[in-house]
Amino acid sequence: MTVPIDDTGSAAGAAGLTELIARSLERARDRTHGLTGPVEEPDLIRQHSPLMSPLVWDLAHIGNQEELWLLRNLGGREPMRPEIDPLYDAFEHPRAARPTLPLLPPDEARRYVHEVRGRVLDMLEQPRWGDEELSRGGFAFGMVAQHEQQHDETMLITHQLRTGPPVLHRPPPPAPPADTLSLAPEVFVPGGPFTMGTSTEAWALDNERPAHEVDVAGFWLDTTPVTNGAYMEFLADGGYDDPRWWSEPGWAHRQKADLVAPLYWSREGEQWLRRRFGVVEPVPAAEPVVHVTYYEAEAYAAWKGRRLPTEAEWEKAARHDPVSGRSRRYPWGDEDPLPRHANLGQAHLQPSAAGSYPEGEAPSGARQLIGDVWEWVSSDFLPYPGFVAWPYREYSEVFFGPDYKVLRGGSFAVDPVACRGTFRNWDYPIRRQIFSGFRTARDGVL
The missing domain is CATH 1.20.120.450 (dinb family like domain)
Known part of the structure; x- marks a missing residue:
């Protein structure tokens, strides 16, 4: 496209x-x-x-x-x-x-x-x-x-x-840029109104419409998605065994499902391994964590003394240009995604290292808001003001309500045609076979 x-x-x-x-x-x-x-x-x-x-x-x-x-x-x-x-x-x-x-x-x-x-x-x-x-x-x-x-x-x-030998093959993502290690851990997104959703994108689906103004208070957001290395610290600190960090439904699910680590992870001695499309390999510390439930993301954020961003906060960080005052189609502008902007389209069978794609950076300074991993946000999947189901109500309307949480931004498995700054995904908070990760936020002023 x-x-x-x-x-x-x-x-x-x-x-x-x-x-x-x-x-x-x-x-x-x-x-x-x-x-x-x-x-x-x-x-x-x-x-x-x-x-x-x-x-x-x-x-x-x-x-x-x-x-x-x-x-x-x-x-x-x-x-x-x-x-x-x-x-x-x-x-x-x-x-x-x-x-x-x-x-x-x-x-x-x-x-x-x-x-x-x-x-x-x-x-x-x-x-x-x-x-x-x-x-x-x-x-x-x-x-x-x-x-x-x-x-x-x-x-x-x-x-x-599926089990068995690998049948899919893709090259690994490119090496991250030299400035990755010097990136600030979080960026500040100033408060104020912005335009959320769209009324002008021809292929936008009904739940992305209509465009409407939302006033968001200033907040801090992780510059990149939470990495495997950071998540290992949560594991090492006994995060899965401490109900203080979990919501009541989250803790109930953690116990019922016997969650001990992200899906596909296993422990071998002192090392964490993962299975990825038929290949067993050490978990790469620099990559965004993937295959976690909403509840796991929520617990990690609480352990860090932070929280998950709301859907409006996520979209403002991804789209709002404070210089022009308008909302972009993508974090980097209105240009359709290219390989230099984001990890999309199954070009690689894994997320890129955190901090990659500086050309895809948003005005807020956040990176990888598009591609790599779907990002859980704290909002329930609800219609925008003025929503009209079209061309059929079963695409979005029947799913609205507190049973589903929103995911934003797409993953390495998403094609650009099905991923834009306004695109909304949703799933049950217990799901983690999806390519789901997250980043955290906190209230505050600059």
């Missing part, structure tokens, strides 16, 4: 918008093939965790949603395989039950998604795409590209959960 787009699509123009859509769809499909191609059929149909679908379900679900939104809802076409709709309705069958369904076998699923994509590309060449509201700025296509990339991240989570 190389062209900023607005609600009219005018920044790219008709031809540029079509090219942008085609590139976004192609990039998502290339990634889907890369996540399903190296896996043998038994691994595609096996459920590697009750928390996750079989990979073959995600594959066919991607095609089914593309057909539903682009060919049927946007293009007015007749259903290709109406009998499979209930199988791939994410609300009809919980993940734990999906292996029992008569799912399309891998080869048939591949043929189906290929045929759907062929028809979509034919439709994309037409001068008009159908429903005017869905097609404005290419929204429906952008929604489908984001949906596929979100499921690609889900499939990458499944790859992390």
